Amino acid sequence: MLELRNITKIYNPGTIREMCIFENFNLTVDDGEFLSIVGSNGSGKTSLLNIICGSIPIEGGEVLIGNERIDRMKEYKRYRRIGRVYQNPALGTCPNLTLLENMALADNKGKSYGLSRGINKSRIEYYRQQLAVLGLGLENKMDVKLGSLSGGQRQAVALVMATLTPIDFLILDEHTAALDPKTSEIIMKLTDRIIAEKKLTAIMVTHNLRYAVEYGSRLIMMDKGKIVLDKSGEEKKNLTVNDILHIFNEISIECGN
Amino acid sequence: MKEGVLMNGFIELVVSTLTQGLIYALLSYGVYITYKILDFPDLTVDGSFPLGAAVTAVLLTNKVNPYLTIPVTLVVGAVAGLITGVIHVKLGIRDLLAGIITMTALFSINLQIAGSNLVVDRNIDTIFSAVPTMALFGRMPLIYRKLVVSLIIALIFKLLLDLYFKTKNGLLLRAVGDNSILVTTLAKDKGVVKIIGLVISNALIALSGCIVCHEQRSFSSTMGTGQVVFGLATVIIGTTLFKKFDFVKGTTAAMIGSILYKACIQVAISLGMPANLLKLVTAVLFLIILVLGSYQKGMVKKNA
Numbered sequence: 140m141l142e143l144r145n146i147t148k149i150y151n152p153g154t155i156r157e158m159c160i161f162e163n164f165n166l167t168v169d170d171g172e173f174l175s176i177v178g179s180n181g182s183g184k185t186s187l188l189n190i191i192c193g194s195i196p197i198e199g200g201e202v203l204i205g206n207e208r209i210d211r212m213k214e215y216k217r218y219r220r221i222g223r224v225y226q227n228p229a230l231g232t233c234p235n236l237t238l239l240e241n242m243a244l245a246d247n248k249g250k251s252y253g254l255s256r257g258i259n260k261s262r263i264e265y266y267r268q269q270l271a272v273l274g275l276g277l278e279n280k281m282d283v284k285l286g287s288l289s290g291g292q293r294q295a296v297a298l299v300m301a302t303l304t305p306i307d308f309l310i311l312d313e314h315t316a317a318l319d320p321k322t323s324e325i326i327m328k329l330t331d332r333i334i335a336e337k338k339l340t341a342i343m344v345t346h347n348l349r350y351a352v353e354y355g356s357r358l359i360m361m362d363k364g365k366i367v368l369d370k371s372g373e374e375k376k377n378l379t380v381n382d383i384l385h386i387f388n389e390i391s392i393e394c395g396n
Numbered sequence: 397m398k399e400g401v402l403m404n405g406f407i408e409l410v411v412s413t414l415t416q417g418l419i420y421a422l423l424s425y426g427v428y429i430t431y432k433i434l435d436f437p438d439l440t441v442d443g444s445f446p447l448g449a450a451v452t453a454v455l456l457t458n459k460v461n462p463y464l465t466i467p468v469t470l471v472v473g474a475v476a477g478l479i480t481g482v483i484h485v486k487l488g489i490r491d492l493l494a495g496i497i498t499m500t501a502l503f504s505i506n507l508q509i510a511g512s513n514l515v516v517d518r519n520i521d522t523i524f525s526a527v528p529t530m531a532l533f534g535r536m537p538l539i540y541r542k543l544v545v546s547l548i549i550a551l552i553f554k555l556l557l558d559l560y561f562k563t564k565n566g567l568l569l570r571a572v573g574d575n576s577i578l579v580t581t582l583a584k585d586k587g588v589v590k591i592i593g594l595v596i597s598n599a600l601i602a603l604s605g606c607i608v609c610h611e612q613r614s615f616s617s618t619m620g621t622g623q624v625v626f627g628l629a630t631v632i633i634g635t636t637l638f639k640k641f642d643f644v645k646g647t648t649a650a651m652i653g654s655i656l657y658k659a660c661i662q663v664a665i666s667l668g669m670p671a672n673l674l675k676l677v678t679a680v681l682f683l684i685i686l687v688l689g690s691y692q693k694g695m696v697k698k699n700a
Contacts, residue, residue, distance in 0.1 A: 218583040225577070233574040236567070244567050248582045254560070257567040301581070 141168040147199035175351035178361035184344040222301035226313040231297025234286030242266040245300035291322030311343035413662045417655030418546040422604035424650035426597040427627030434573040434593045439495030443502025444476040444598040446620035448605025450510035453615035473602020481591030514615045522610040629682045630654040
């Protein structure tokens with residue numbers, strides 16, 4: 140279980156550009172939940188993910204996984220239990236390493252990176268299987284440098300790499316936003332399948348309202364650092380894109396957009 | 397008769413140029429690690445290179461076993477790299493400035509270690525003339541012995557590095573320059589990985605200074621000036637030359653870059669260029685290489 144308690148986040152504190160994005164913000168994500176977060180730009184979605192992962196500091200409040208506080212923990216240490224896929228496909232893989240080397244790197248997450256052989260030959264078949272699931276033919280491109288693959292292929296690899304080792308949470312940061320509609324559809328389906336197969340707890344930020352409605356077990360909408368809609372279970376299942384769009388528009392009108 | 401002497405002179409020139417290239421290849425490996433792999437413009441080079449020579453000159457003068465200078469300079473160079481790494485990673489100083497700080501400090505430290513100049517006495521053995529070397533290659537004239545020993549050292553460290561790049565730690569090192577965010581999501585401290593890279597790099601660079609000191613039997617406090625530019629130039633020559641050939645390893649490219657560079661300088665000197673103009677020629681050559689390199693890419697690379 141992930142818990143955010145009384146989070147306060149202020150950008151540029153003490154300066155003229157000071158901006159408070161969260162004040163006493165609370166959110167609990169249960170184990171096994173697949174949470175989609177929607178909201179306009181500047182509503183605090185990505186800030187929320189960055190707070191969970193420790194990419195940005197917070198001014199107040201607590202972040203807990205299980206019953207352990209992680210808000211003082213360094214970013215890289217938090218990733219022992221968290222996998223993350225970014226909007227930019229380039230961020231999830233190493234362009235100058237081969238696909239095999241990338242997979243081997245990801246496969247070793249959580250263990251020590253010592254002076255033993257980087258690529259364990261007996262694992263190659265396993266990597267092939269994991270890539271074959273994608274249906275993109277990547278299992279036959281093990282010696283190709285990642286940089287020469289397309290954005291969609293790289294994002295698919297990033298997704299496989301992020302979930303290759305046991306993790307508690309999968310963080311998806313608009314991970315389909317930079318892809319063309321067809322590729323983004325493929326990646327979204329893959330995401331859903333991997334989350335179900337590995338029984339992951341996932342948090343997905345998306346601008347695609349349809350994905351938020353179709354996928355996941357819970358949906359929240361954020362606006363100016365507050366949760367304005369929180370639906371799960373049956374309520375979530377009955378939600379339509381139009382319902383959300385309606386609420387979205389109301390918020391925007393209030394803002395004067 | 398006269399032609400024979402000329403021919404001999406030419407061969408000697410080629411052999412000594414090759415030797416220079418191979419000794420300085422160690423420096424090029426070091427710069428290859430920071431510049432190409434870590435994407436870290438490390439200026440520590442100008443300090444760690446003479447540091448290796450200073451330590452070696454003092455050790456040799458004090459009749460320490462010449463082979464012992466190799467592990468000692470590796471350690472001393474590693475410490476120099478560690479300091480730059482800690483300044484950058486733990487104190488949050490920009491990469492370029494962190495290197496400048498260490499380099500500047502090392503200038504004084506080198507003076508403290510060996511004074512402004514230190515000549516190793518003629519009757520002191522170096523790695524090129526000590527007993528084990530003589531037992532193996534004693535029949536060769538000195539200049540060929542220098543070539544063979546330099547070649548062996550350059551190859552050993554090339555192979556060690558190539559092996560290292562294939563280990564888990566080596567993969568992580570390559571990843572940190574490629575995409576440091578991925579290293580963080582792999583739950584590894586990217587700062588520590590950078591420090592490891594700087595340590596290895598400067599250990600090799602100090603070793604290069606060590607072997608240079610063995611070869612020319614002297615240390616001078618100014619011998620570090622411009623070495624970083626030399627290192628960058630050789631790495632860029634090498635990697636640009638072999639860009640189309642994926643199977644050529646980066647270390648091989650750096651080694652060949654170093655030899656080619658030394659050859660260019662040697663040609664310039666043979667054509668009558670005054671030695672005082674050496675750094676100017678180096679700078680111009682470096683500029684030409686950079687411009688050609690970016691033309692080849694079709695664009696000018698950021699902060700190249």
